[in-house]
Amino acid sequence: MLDKPWNNRAWFFVIPVLVFVLFSSIIPMMTVVNYSVQDTMGQNNFFWNGAAWFQNLLDPTTDIGGRFAAALVRNLIFSLVVLCIELPLGIAVAICIPRHGWRVGAALVLIALPLLIPWTVVGTIWQIFARQDIGLLGAALNSVGIHYNDTQDPTSAWATIVVMDVWHWTGMVALLAYAGLKAIPDAFYQAARIDGASRWSVFRNIELPKLQKVLVIAVLLRFMESFMIYTEPSVVTGGGPGEATSFLSLDLVKIALGQVDLGNAAAMSLVYNLITLSLCWIFFTVMTQLEQRKGS
Amino acid sequence: MSLVLDHVGLTVGQEVVINDVSLTFERGTMNVLLGPTLSGKTTLMRLMAGLDKLTAGTIHVHGKNVAGIPVRRRSVAMVYQQFVNYPSLTVYENIASPLRVAGLPKAEIEDRVTEASRVLRLDPFLDRLPAQLSGGQQQRTAIARALVKRAELVLLDEPLANLDYKLREELREELPRLFAESGTILVYATTEPAEALLLGGTTATLWQGRVTQIGATPLVYRKPANIDAARVFSDPPLNEMGVTKSASQVTLSDGRALTSDALLAGLPDGAYRIGFRVEDARIGPPTGATDAFPGVVSVTEISGSESFVHLDVGFATWVSLVLGVHDWQPGAAAEIRIDPRRVFVFDAAGLLLRAPEAMSVSPLAVMA
Structure with missing residues (x-):
């Protein structure tokens, strides 16, 4: 037997990280857990409420449960819609970006610009852009006879938010896809040309398979971010008209800060968090499994 | 076609x-x-x-x-x-x-x-x-x-x-x-x-x-x-040196004079480049012979059945091929001898003037 020294003191190195995570995540998280199982009548008097908040929340027949379910459906639809638009569009944009010369830099900066704008500013830009009286988009659409009013018409509101998100985030998908495309050796394109393959078959049989890995990342990032969207719709529509664009995060803020309904809000945050986490996990697992099955 | x-x-x-x-x-x-x-x-x-x-x-x-x-x-x-x-x-x-x-x-x-x-x-x-x-x-x-x-x-x-x-x-x-x-x-x-x-x-x-x-x-x-073709077709690289011949006296690029003009025998005066392949660079312990190129071993690459010994001869680093594993340590003194019949001679423009004859395979040589 080898006489190996066995020493667990190396674990002490982990302590700073643990302390940091404790203060930055675990303690704030536990206060939320704390609220989610208690109720209060004010004066900072809390009493045990068990799983009642959670039961209410997950029962769509209750008031809060109905709101939660409706918002969850809105979130899922929104994420699905923006993913379906941004992924193909981002890939298409990436394919059109030049590969050589000074135009590369110009194109990349132009595409990255929306990503550099603070989210509230994006919201404000689009809020003004969409106004029917002075907004370029809103006024122009109405003047050509298209009924467009993002503060009264749910369809207009949804369209505005989806287009805004596409404008804001397609650049990121495009940059990721561009990096993936750049990594494909020129020999593949040459071989395809010698074969006489069509542009579509080059895309289908070379580019798309080679992009698979970056696209998994793009889907994950875009899903997470779109599922947690808050700032932009809160500035543009404030969740309206009515409840039409009230996503989970907006509803959560209304309940927690507007109605100071701490128990419901805490239960909702936790469930929201768990849903995001598990959906991401499912996405990631399914996509990497698919890839592994192909690769080995 | x-x-x-x-x-x-x-x-x-x-x-x-x-x-x-x-x-x-x-x-x-x-x-x-x-x-x-x-x-x-x-x-x-x-x-x-x-x-x-x-x-x-x-x-x-x-x-x-x-x-x-x-x-x-x-x-x-x-x-x-x-x-x-x-x-x-x-x-x-x-x-x-x-x-x-x-x-x-x-x-x-x-x-x-x-x-x-x-x-x-x-x-x-x-x-x-x-x-x-x-x-x-x-x-x-x-x-x-x-x-x-x-x-x-x-x-x-x-x-x-x-x-x-x-x-x-x-x-x-x-x-x-x-x-x-x-x-x-x-x-x-x-x-x-x-x-x-x-x-x-x-x-x-x-x-x-x-x-x-x-x-x-x-x-x-x-x-x-020409010398470019010779360089492309030599791996390890061709050993080279620039020489000048005037009045039966052969001078190296570093000014050293060689004792004999055997390398350039029969060629008119002028500047030449001499090249020889690794197998024609005979390395041995220093003898002080006037026609040898003494130097210091810089690297020895051993590939099993053969070794490549890099020798710094002052104006260039030459490589010599020796069969088997040899123990030429970096820093060791050694010398390279060149067989005048085994060199390529190029003119100043790099064109080939003379190439070594193909070696005939004699069983005796193999035995030795």
Whole structure:
């Protein structure tokens, strides 16, 4: 037997990280857990409420449960819609970006610009852009006879938010896809040309398979971010008209800060968090499994 | 079928990438393009395939100028250093892909793919994806794709460079045989002189976008037309020195005078470059002999059956080949002797004046 020294003191190195995570995540998280199982009548008097908040929340027949379910459906639809638009569009944009010369830099900066704008500013830009009286988009659409009013018409509101998100985030998908495309050796394109393959078959049989890995990342990032969207719709529509664009995060803020309904809000945050986490996990697992099955 | 490159040139911006290349390839021949990285081998192949447009000269196939014919309508196949296959298609579909594009009938495709996969021993892997294959199998798939096409021109661009030693030896033997039957023009680019010699055929040495010599491979090796061709065709590099002869006195570039003019015997006065290959640099312990080149060992590379000893002789570092494992430690004093009959002599412009005779194989020499 080898006489190996066995020493667990190396674990002490982990302590700073643990302390940091404790203060930055675990303690704030536990206060939320704390609220989610208690109720209060004010004066900072809390009493045990068990799983009642959670039961209410997950029962769509209750008031809060109905709101939660409706918002969850809105979130899922929104994420699905923006993913379906941004992924193909981002890939298409990436394919059109030049590969050589000074135009590369110009194109990349132009595409990255929306990503550099603070989210509230994006919201404000689009809020003004969409106004029917002075907004370029809103006024122009109405003047050509298209009924467009993002503060009264749910369809207009949804369209505005989806287009805004596409404008804001397609650049990121495009940059990721561009990096993936750049990594494909020129020999593949040459071989395809010698074969006489069509542009579509080059895309289908070379580019798309080679992009698979970056696209998994793009889907994950875009899903997470779109599922947690808050700032932009809160500035543009404030969740309206009515409840039409009230996503989970907006509803959560209304309940927690507007109605100071701490128990419901805490239960909702936790469930929201768990849903995001598990959906991401499912996405990631399914996509990497698919890839592994192909690769080995 | 013949392929004729006539004063072909390619200039990109200010840079001359291919400079006035004239080559003729006949059907059923093996042609080696030998040159270091960036010497223009790949670029020349791209021009021959029609992937890039020439900026000077013409290319004729069957006596017909092919300048205006797009790649897809030419009868060309190419294999690359990287293993290039369609990642999402199975091995079968990969091999079939050029035939499908060409619109061949199903039965014919089936026949050709089966045949190619049998020859390249890919039958057990036809349903796999390229990522599920080893490097050697991936390259076999790429070679099969080139083979089924039955192209008139097959370009192999360092096809074995990314494979391990054993696979390389195997495929290097197979490749020329595979294509020999089809009567195609085989063009094989490589950076390795040894590979060129093993492949045989005709070799064109490339140096900085220019063809420095064309000829039967062993002949080019033995009688490089100029110093550039000799350098390209020597690995480890050619040992060189500049010398000047005046009034039967030979002077080295560092001013040292040699005792005899044997190296340049019979040549008129003037400046010359002398080159000799590693096997002709006899290394030994220092004797102080006046015709030897003393120096200090800088590196010894041992490759098992042979060792390469690098000796710093002051004005250059020369390499000597010795058989077996030798214990020449860095820093050790040694000397190199040159046999005047075994040197290449180039004139000031780099043209070959004299080359060593081919060694006759005498059993006695082997015994000794």
